[in-house]
Amino acid sequence: MTSTHITDDRFDRRAWALLLVVCGAVFLDGLDVSMVGVALPSIDADLHLSTTSLQWIVSGYVLGYGGFLLLGGRAADLLGRRRVFLAALTLFAIASLLGGLVSDGTLLIATRFLKGTAAAFTAPAALSIVTTTFAEGPARNRALAIYAATGATGFSSGLVFGGVLTELGWRLTFLVPVVLTAGLIVLALKHVPRGESQAAGLSARTFDLPGATLITGSMLLAVFTIVQAPTAGWGSLRTLLSLAAAVALIATFVRVELRSSHPLVRLGILRSAKLRRANLTAMTVFGAWIGFQFVGTLYMQQLRGWSAFEMAGAFLPAGLIVAFGSPRSAALVSRYGSARVVAVGMLAFVGAYALSTGIAEDSAYATSILPTMVLAGIGFMLTFGPLNMAATDGIADHEQGLASGLLFTSLQFGGAVTLAVATAAMDAGTRASSAADGSAGARLDGFHAALVVSVVVAIGGALIAAGGVLPELRAWGARFRSAWQTAYAAAGDRS
Numbered sequence: 001m002t003s004t005h006i007t008d009d010r011f012d013r014r015a016w017a018l019l020l021v022v023c024g025a026v027f028l029d030g031l032d033v034s035m036v037g038v039a040l041p042s043i044d045a046d047l048h049l050s051t052t053s054l055q056w057i058v059s060g061y062v063l064g065y066g067g068f069l070l071l072g073g074r075a076a077d078l079l080g081r082r083r084v085f086l087a088a089l090t091l092f093a094i095a096s097l098l099g100g101l102v103s104d105g106t107l108l109i110a111t112r113f114l115k116g117t118a119a120a121f122t123a124p125a126a127l128s129i130v131t132t133t134f135a136e137g138p139a140r141n142r143a144l145a146i147y148a149a150t151g152a153t154g155f156s157s158g159l160v161f162g163g164v165l166t167e168l169g170w171r172l173t174f175l176v177p178v179v180l181t182a183g184l185i186v187l188a189l190k191h192v193p194r195g196e197s198q199a200a201g202l203s204a205r206t207f208d209l210p211g212a213t214l215i216t217g218s219m220l221l222a223v224f225t226i227v228q229a230p231t232a233g234w235g236s237l238r239t240l241l242s243l244a245a246a247v248a249l250i251a252t253f254v255r256v257e258l259r260s261s262h263p264l265v266r267l268g269i270l271r272s273a274k275l276r277r278a279n280l281t282a283m284t285v286f287g288a289w290i291g292f293q294f295v296g297t298l299y300m301q302q303l304r305g306w307s308a309f310e311m312a313g314a315f316l317p318a319g320l321i322v323a324f325g326s327p328r329s330a331a332l333v334s335r336y337g338s339a340r341v342v343a344v345g346m347l348a349f350v351g352a353y354a355l356s357t358g359i360a361e362d363s364a365y366a367t368s369i370l371p372t373m374v375l376a377g378i379g380f381m382l383t384f385g386p387l388n389m390a391a392t393d394g395i396a397d398h399e400q401g402l403a404s405g406l407l408f409t410s411l412q413f414g415g416a417v418t419l420a421v422a423t424a425a426m427d428a429g430t431r432a433s434s435a436a437d438g439s440a441g442a443r444l445d446g447f448h449a450a451l452v453v454s455v456v457v458a459i460g461g462a463l464i465a466a467g468g469v470l471p472e473l474r475a476w477g478a479r480f481r482s483a484w485q486t487a488y489a490a491a492g493d494r495s
Contacts, residue, residue, distance in 0.1 A: 022127075025122045064114065283413060288457040
């Protein structure tokens with residue numbers, strides 16, 4: 001199956017069937033993450049977990065996801081996208097089933113790690129299936145816009161479904177995905193093409209085992225350190241030594257890859273300025289949102305006393321804008337280019353998070369929270385799909401899995417780092433508050449400090465995105481100066 005197989009952006013039944021499968025996988029990932037997040041209080045009440053253990057139900061998933069993404073992306077290229085996709089979906093279903101049956105906190109965390117690991121293989125495999133099946137241009141842009149929209153829709157839907165299922169029993173938030181995943185496996189067996197099982201004539205025997213070991217180890221250690229840093233302390237010896245070890249592993253990985261005849265990650269792929277900019281911008285998009293969502297959830301449920309349903313309703317406008325608007329981002333990219341669209345989307349994010357810093361103890365939803373949700377939805381609509389397009393644009397078919405893995409790794413690292421920094425800022429803001437300890441005012445000051453982190457990260461993303469349109473701005477400025485000089489000279493001649 002080559003990248004030129006589907007060239008028409010008016011998809012036939014076979015194209016829609018394939019999209020149903022791969023988009024179903026990314027929808028399921030988003031659905032699962034948000035459903036479990038809503039269920040955490042009920043899990044705590046039933047299993048009587050410590051705060052640290054409860055945190056690791058989320059962090060365990062992030063650790064597995066972030067740690068194995070690059071390996072998952074390259075495995076899809078080398079071992080076959082269909083094969084990796086099906087195997088990872090099977091692992092996801094098994095881990096979901098075990099998570100719904102266990103009654104021990106440690107075992108539950110272990111199942112979350114397994115699910116994160118499975119998602120680290122399904123996500124880049126699914127994205128690379130799209131990018132190698134649909135031809136670069138309008139067909140691929142439309143497919144990627146739909147792909148991005150379903151991921152965001154899954155996350156938004158999970159907030160609602162999570163609330164409903166948790167009322168019936170938190171275990172259903174683990175067991176329902178088993179049924180959905182089983183259905184996806186059946187559809188994948190029928191509709192996902194076999195394609196080429198190996199990239200550029202490589203065989204499984206040429207698999208870069210040393211590189212795979214080093215990059216997976218470094219990613220696992222880096223994500224673990226970042227997740228634990230707010231608890232252990234950013235300046236603690238443990239954190240500093242762990243970060244140093246992660247950097248040493250990455251440096252060793254680079255040396256191995258430069259000398260390998262069949263590297264796991266061809267470092268030359270990073271020479272693409274468009275790919276680098278897409279990955280860096282993706283870090284800020286997901287990082288700023290995760291930080292904002294974390295604070296927003298605590299603000300709505302702890303400070304305002306809203307129920308899970310009310311909180312889901314508060315976030316819903318952003319999800320609806322993404323769900324209905326993202327499929328149309330392909331047309332915007334075709335007309336204006338991904339760089340311009342992403343730059344505008346980042347400005348929407350900056351405005352959204354800047355507005356959120358004005359929340360008070362009694363802020364009205366319609367005037368203080370809804371504008372932020374609308375702007376954030378517009379930001380996601382204009383960035384997520386176009387970033388997927390930019391990160392895979394011009395990449396050879398046999399490296400689409402690698403490019404996809406790099407993008408998802410950037411998303412996860414951005415989320416992990418920004419959430420850790422936002423958590424530290426919230427704690428510092430709460431301690432520095434002039435309000436009484438434990439009061440709503442002190443907590444609100446902490447929230448404000450954490451929200452500033454999202455604003456700063458979004459501004460950083462806007463500056464990175466601006467690099468993509470800077471050449472156009474310079475060309476426009478040169479034309480303007482030339483026209484001005486011509487008009488000035490003409491006026492001088494007439495005088």
